[in-house]
Amino acid sequence: MELLNIKNLNLAGKKVFIRCDFNVPMDEFGNISDDRRIRSALATINYCLDQNCAVILASHAGRPKGEFDAKYTLAPIAKRLNQLLKREVVLAKDVVGEDALQKAQNLSAGEVLLLENIRFEAGETKNDEALSKKLAAMADFYVNDAFGVSHRAHASVEGITKFFDNEHKAAGFLLQKEIEFFGKLIDKPMRPFTAIVGGSKVSGKLEALVHLLPRVDKMLIGGGMAFTFLKYLGYDIGASLVEDDLLEDAGRIMEEAKKLGVKFYLPVDVIAADQFKEDAVIKIVTAQEIPSGWMGLDIGPATVRLYREALNDAQTILWNGPMGVYEMERFARGSSKIANYVADSYATTVVGGGDTADLVQRIGLDNEMTFISTGGGASLELLEGKILPGVLPLIIKED
Numbered sequence: 566m567e568l569l570n571i572k573n574l575n576l577a578g579k580k581v582f583i584r585c586d587f588n589v590p591m592d593e594f595g596n597i598s599d600d601r602r603i604r605s606a607l608a609t610i611n612y613c614l615d616q617n618c619a620v621i622l623a624s625h626a627g628r629p630k631g632e633f634d635a636k637y638t639l640a641p642i643a644k645r646l647n648q649l650l651k652r653e654v655v656l657a658k659d660v661v662g663e664d665a666l667q668k669a670q671n672l673s674a675g676e677v678l679l680l681e682n683i684r685f686e687a688g689e690t691k692n693d694e695a696l697s698k699k700l701a702a703m704a705d706f707y708v709n710d711a712f713g714v715s716h717r718a719h720a721s722v723e724g725i726t727k728f729f730d731n732e733h734k735a736a737g738f739l740l741q742k743e744i745e746f747f748g749k750l751i752d753k754p755m756r757p758f759t760a761i762v763g764g765s766k767v768s769g770k771l772e773a774l775v776h777l778l779p780r781v782d783k784m785l786i787g788g789g790m791a792f793t794f795l796k797y798l799g800y801d802i803g804a805s806l807v808e809d810d811l812l813e814d815a816g817r818i819m820e821e822a823k824k825l826g827v828k829f830y831l832p833v834d835v836i837a838a839d840q841f842k843e844d845a846v847i848k849i850v851t852a853q854e855i856p857s858g859w860m861g862l863d864i865g866p867a868t869v870r871l872y873r874e875a876l877n878d879a880q881t882i883l884w885n886g887p888m889g890v891y892e893m894e895r896f897a898r899g900s901s902k903i904a905n906y907v908a909d910s911y912a913t914t915v916v917g918g919g920d921t922a923d924l925v926q927r928i929g930l931d932n933e934m935t936f937i938s939t940g941g942g943a944s945l946e947l948l949e950g951k952i953l954p955g956v957l958p959l960i961i962k963e964d
């Protein structure tokens with residue numbers, strides 16, 4: 566898939582509106598705890614500044630309710646951008662109000678303006694045309710570099726593209742890289758290609774599982790979703806997470822894997838807990854011996870060994886979804902062991918965004934992976950084979 570390329574735009578000395586994804590996690594003190602998404606946008610911003618552009622940046626953060634809410638101000642983002650870009654970043658008081666419009670109008674070459682949280686405008690998530698038009702009127706060019714939100718048809722992501730022709734809009738470097746990486750992964754992976762899929766539920770990843778199955782050589786299942794498969798096979802899974810309405814789908818996926826010759830792995834043991842709590846009583850049990858009333862909250866040591874064996878020959882590893890309830894330290898071990906193994910391997914290693922990216926970053930292995938996506942939901946939709954609404958208007962050639 567070929568996207569409109571920022572390098573083909575005649576940007577010199579013009580005003581550029583860049584939609585970024587600065588939706589970064591904050592700690593309890595209000596500090597940015599992971600600025601990867603901000604750092605990932607620097608290439609595009611610096612490129613525009615080097616073209617002597619005036620740069621208007623827009624992003625959302627959190628889920629404000631369509632009006633100003635000090636809790637969600639982009640002030641900390643402006644500060645971090647200031648440090649990273651080593652130049653002043655002016656924060657507007659609003660999105661398309663008097664302050665933003667005036668500042669955007671007076672913006673000179675080499676200056677950077679950050680609009681306030683775009684979701685302070687109710688029209689953003691409604692893809693409101695009037696809002697898109699006001700945003701578009703601020704600049705000569707539009708660049709989308711917000712991969713993490715490109716699966717949303719929002720005013721600053723999708724609607725705004727209608728106000729620029731192909732000579733005046735493009736994908737930024739980050740968006741380009743994400744789309745290329747996932748495209749290559751799905752269409753031309755180095756084999757053997759092994760997918761590790763975890764997380765809470767089958768329902769959230771059903772379409773991705775179905776789309777991935779004919780493309781991979783092995784699929785390793787972990788997390789809460791494993792229990793729906795195990796239950797289908799007739800195991801007694803105690804009080805573990807299960808989706809009874811998806812038992813048939815789980816069966817169909819395993820049947821399809823067999824037909825396609827894909828090796829489909831399920832956990833052989835689990836860390837079982839008597840309650841969903843950090844201080845629960847825990848036992849390591851085989852998948853066949855989960856005591857009634859107990860729940861599997863992580864994969865066990867035998868599964869870790871098995872999965873390491875299965876990953877041994879992989880040339881490409883895609884990982885989406887944790888192996889257990891990694892937010893609680895006692896159920897994070899399975900994910901952490903697998904993360905270390907994936908990081909050590911010589912395979913091309915791709916981590917879907919969201920929880921898996923968070924866990925890899927917490928363990929400090931983020932620099933060891935080949936590619937960590939900046940978008941959880943967006944990368945999942947790519948794995949489902951969908952074309953993202955924010956990307957669609959920027960496509961010049963489909964594969």
Ligand code: AMP
Binds near residue numbers: 788861
């Ligand atoms: P997802 O958003 O579907 O990728 O799921 C991520 C969530 O799955 C994390 O918050 C984990 O705590 C949760 N999770 C992983 N394993 C289990 C499990 N065995 N039981 C319940 N929740 C789990």
